[in-house]
Amino acid sequence: MSKLSPIRFIINPTSGPRNKVDVAARINLLLDQTKYKPDIVYTTHAGHAPELAREAAEAGYEVVVAVGGDGTMNEVAKGLLHSDTALGILPRGSGNGLARHLQIPLQLDKAILALNNGVKSRIDSGSINGHPFFTTAGIGFDAYISSVFAGNKKRGLQTYVELILKEIRKYKHLPVTVTINGQSISTDCFVMAFANAAQYGNNAYIAPLADIRDGLLDVCLIRQLDFVKALNLSYCMLAKQLANADSAEYFKTTNVEIETEEPMMFHADGEFIGKAKQFEVQTLPLSLHVILPST
Numbered sequence: 488m489s490k491l492s493p494i495r496f497i498i499n500p501t502s503g504p505r506n507k508v509d510v511a512a513r514i515n516l517l518l519d520q521t522k523y524k525p526d527i528v529y530t531t532h533a534g535h536a537p538e539l540a541r542e543a544a545e546a547g548y549e550v551v552v553a554v555g556g557d558g559t560m561n562e563v564a565k566g567l568l569h570s571d572t573a574l575g576i577l578p579r580g581s582g583n584g585l586a587r588h589l590q591i592p593l594q595l596d597k598a599i600l601a602l603n604n605g606v607k608s609r610i611d612s613g614s615i616n617g618h619p620f621f622t623t624a625g626i627g628f629d630a631y632i633s634s635v636f637a638g639n640k641k642r643g644l645q646t647y648v649e650l651i652l653k654e655i656r657k658y659k660h661l662p663v664t665v666t667i668n669g670q671s672i673s674t675d676c677f678v679m680a681f682a683n684a685a686q687y688g689n690n691a692y693i694a695p696l697a698d699i700r701d702g703l704l705d706v707c708l709i710r711q712l713d714f715v716k717a718l719n720l721s722y723c724m725l726a727k728q729l730a731n732a733d734s735a736e737y738f739k740t741t742n743v744e745i746e747t748e749e750p751m752m753f754h755a756d757g758e759f760i761g762k763a764k765q766f767e768v769q770t771l772p773l774s775l776h777v778i779l780p781s782t
């Protein structure tokens with residue numbers, strides 16, 4: 488008999504749709520247990536998942552599966568960075584940016600079945616002031632929204648869109664100095680997004696050309712925003728198109744340095760981190776193993 492591969496599922500019990508299904512029961516029913524030996528654990532608090540993931544990587548688990556949204560995926564992946572253990576994803580969030588980019592099924596049963604014939608691959612990650620990210624990080628308005636969203640009891644796409652529409656008129660761009668590809672630019676900054684994956688989640692493409700294995704970050708700089716530009720940007724993000732140069736500028740790079748006069752908010756994978764006046768953003772090529780559905 489061939490040796491079973493140890494696989495750990497880390498479930499964030501606070502994420503996912505309100506009509507809770509018993510995820511552990513679905514895993515026990517659908518996972519190929521002639522291939523995998525599963526172990527299912529639950530987080531008890533924010534910041535618990537990296538510990539559970541690191542512990543599994545150190546114990547030689549083949550795969551650790553994040554069960555939750557992009558916040559949970561970020562925490563699990565953080566614990567697996569630079570190890571040989573691969574990240575699997577059962578998407579249970581409202582945005583699911585990484586799962587969508589990697590074409591992992593969004594439906595729970597299909598995502599579990601996809602693990603059975605999954606193939607191992609590697610992807611890049613990014614880091615913003617030492618905080619790892621796997622989909623996008625950013626400074627400015629997107630980080631501000633992540634901070635407001637974090638304090639909001641209601642989750643989901645509708646709440647997110649309502650928040651953006653409410654806050655967008657109030658938020659003001661700030662002056663920054665950006666060093667990118669050997670060039671220094673002094674500019675206003677409404678949003679500067681650093682994309683490892685192409686989308687924020689919900690198929691909102693902030694960087695349609697981003698390739699998660701090219702060793703590069705796709706940077707999208709939106710200097711200022713008015714009503715017309717906001718319309719153009721929203722359309723382009725949903726249509727997976729680059730916005731016109733008046734609205735946004737795009738760069739591919741390995742690293743970016745930013746200095747600001749006033750502290751600016753920043754996020755990693757949609758999780759608000761804090762404020763800073765200096766930022767160092769870089770890519771870590773092929774630093775994470777992942778399990779992808781076989782095609």
Ligand SMILES: Nc1ncnc2c1ncn2[C@@H]1O[C@H](COP(=O)(O)OP(=O)(O)OP(=O)(O)O)[C@@H](O)[C@H]1O
Nearest residue numbers: 502503530531532533555556557558559580581582
């Ligand atoms: N047991 C727990 N109790 C409270 N918070 C937790 C727990 N486990 C994880 N978290 C935190 O929950 C946060 C949100 O998780 P996640 O993004 O996966 O779910 P979500 O908010 O439902 O999804 P989305 O962001 O797509 O709406 C993460 O920042 C994580 O640190």
